[in-house]
Amino acid sequence: MLVTQGSEFKYLQNYKEGKIKPGIGIGNNLDNYFRLKKGEITIILGHDNVGKTAWFVYYMLSQALINDKTFCIWSGENTSGQILRDMIQMYVGKPFKQIHLKTIQSAYNHLNQYFTFVDNKKLYTPQELFDIFDSVKCDVCFIDPFTGLNREISHNANYEFLNQSRVFCNQTKKSLFISSHPNSESGRAGNIYADSHEWAGHLKAPLKASIEGGKSFLNRTDNMMTIHRLVAHPTMKFETMITVEKIKDKETGGQLTNLNEPLLFSYNNGLGFTMQGVDNLKKYRLQTTQTRI
Numbered sequence: 300m301l302v303t304q305g306s307e308f309k310y311l312q313n314y315k316e317g318k319i320k321p322g323i324g325i326g327n328n329l330d331n332y333f334r335l336k337k338g339e340i341t342i343i344l345g346h347d348n349v350g351k352t353a354w355f356v357y358y359m360l361s362q363a364l365i366n367d368k369t370f371c372i373w374s375g376e377n378t379s380g381q382i383l384r385d386m387i388q389m390y391v392g393k394p395f396k397q398i399h400l401k402t403i404q405s406a407y408n409h410l411n412q413y414f415t416f417v418d419n420k421k422l423y424t425p426q427e428l429f430d431i432f433d434s435v436k437c438d439v440c441f442i443d444p445f446t447g448l449n450r451e452i453s454h455n456a457n458y459e460f461l462n463q464s465r466v467f468c469n470q471t472k473k474s475l476f477i478s479s480h481p482n483s484e485s486g487r488a489g490n491i492y493a494d495s496h497e498w499a500g501h502l503k504a505p506l507k508a509s510i511e512g513g514k515s516f517l518n519r520t521d522n523m524m525t526i527h528r529l530v531a532h533p534t535m536k537f538e539t540m541i542t543v544e545k546i547k548d549k550e551t552g553g554q555l556t557n558l559n560e561p562l563l564f565s566y567n568n569g570l571g572f573t574m575q576g577v578d579n580l581k582k583y584r585l586q587t588t589q590t591r592i
Contacts, residue, residue, distance in 0.1 A: 312592030314454065314550075317409055318468060319550075319551060320469065320551070321334060321337040321364070321551045321552040322334025322335050322551050322552040322553065323335045323336075323366050323368070324336055324552070325358065325361035325365055325366075325579055326361070326365060326573055326577075326579040327388045327574040327575070327577045327579045328562065328574055328577070329541070329562060329574065330463055330552070331554065332475060332541075332543045332546075332553055332555075332556055332562060333522065333524060333541075333546070333552075333553050334541050334551070334552035334553050335362055335366075335368065335439070335474060336472060336474065336521075336548070336551055336552070337472050337473075337474060338437075338468045338469065338471075338472040338473065339468065339474055339475075339521040339523065339547070339548075340461075340464050340465065340468055340474075340475045340477065340519075340520040340521050340522070341474070341475070341476045341477070341520065341522040341523065341524070342476075342477050342479060342510065342517075342520050342522070342523040342524075343355060343476060343477065343478045343479070343515055343523075344479055344480075344481060344505055344507065344509075344510050344523065344524070344525045344526070344544075345478075345481075345504075345505070345525055345526040345527055346480065346481060346502065346504075346505060346527065347480060348530060349526060349527055349528040349530060349539075350526065350528055350539055350566075351478055351526045352374065352376070352377055352382075352443055353385065353539075353569075354480070354526055354539050354541070354564060354572065355441070355443070355478070356382055356385050356386055356389075357389060357528075357564075357571055357572045359372075359386075359414070359439070359441070360386050360389055360390065360410075360571070360580070361579055361580060362439070362588060363410070363413035363414070363487055364390070364413075364580065364583040365579070365583060367413075368413070368439060368573055369412075369413050369414070369415075369436070369438050369439070370413060370414050370415070370437055370438070370439045370440070370441060371414075371415045371416075371417065371431075371432050371435040371437040371439075371440045371441070372414060372415070372417065372440075372441045372443070373416075373417040373419065373423070373428055373431075373440075373441065373442055373443065374416075374419060374443040374581075375419050375443065375444065375448075376443065376444065376447065377443070378419070379416035379419075382414075382416070383407065383410065383414075385569065386410055386414070387403060387406045387407065387410065388569055388570060389569070389570060389571035389580060390409075390410065390425060390571075390580075390584055390585055391403075391406055391584060391585050392570050392571065392574040392580075392581075392584045392585075393570070394568070394569070394570075397569075398483070402585065404445065405585065406585050407514075409585070411557075414434050414435070415437060417431055422447075422448070422449035423448060423449060423452065424448065425448055425450060425459075425463050425464075426458045426463060428448065429463060429464075429467045432467065432471075432473065432475075433467070433471055437473065438473060438474065439473065439474045439475075439476065439586070440473055440475050440476070440523050441475075441476045441477075441478070441480065442475070442476070443478040444477075444478040444479055444480060445460070445477050445479045445511075446479060446511060448460075450496050454513065454515065457513070457515045457516070458515050458519070461515060461516065461519035461520070462519070464477070464519075464520075465519065475507045476566070477520075477534050479516070480510075480511055481505035481506075481509040481511065482509050482510070482511050490502060490503045490505070491503065498529060498532065498535070501529045501531065501532055501535075502529075502530075503527075504525050504527035504542060504561070505525060505527075507523055507544040507545070517545065519546070520547075521545075521546075521547040521548070522543075522546055522547060522553070523543075523544040523545040524542060524543050524544060524547055525540075525541070525542045525543055525544060526539060526540070526541060527539075527540040527542070527561070528540065537565060537566045538563045538564070538565060538566070539563070539564040539565075539566065539572065540561035540562070540563060540564075541556075541562040541563075541564060542556050542561045543555050543556045543559055543562075562574065565585060
């Protein structure tokens, strides 16, 4: 099927007249580097146990509360209950066990309009998961992690999955985020900060080319970011480092972070990350005077 000659001119005209909307931000400095855009594929790379899911839960909650975006989530490593527990804690702004049960119910009811979860009791092939995503009315889909799918492990299978991802996004215009891990080599001694560094002995963030499956994931996706944390550092363990490694379309927002200058997000005791002291969720939280049961 050929593209109809002249059909692209509308885009060119809209771009010339400034009618192409930029991607959508969440109200902090991340917006200068990364924005949510319709129909794009974004890879999230990080070592195990650095808090990839925790940070992305915060990001999804921010997009939902601030921009009314809806999500369909498949998480092979966290239950929907665990994810909603963390979301409610961020939404209310209190430790979960200090929240009144009626407030939990109110928060749960409100968040349910934004988030749909795929049952993780079964293993899905990529195509089965895309079929489910297609059936759900949502703006964004999240696969966490790619390595948890029922799939063949090979170079060709990776390209097949990425081609399926591209077709899905092109046809549905839904955005797709895919969490993944780096290869084993990135967790070994060669990726440790040197003795002369202030973080000597701690594991470095993975290089983008270290992603499991190799550079096919860099070649076939629109955006890529790494999430990292110094999990054994006395103070930095509370800081999540975001590095934006690829932005395909900078004209609609976003840019790469500078070398060795990750964006820092403070954990804020699990009540919603803050960035440079900015709590972007503050005015969107559930208003309540209820305290602990």
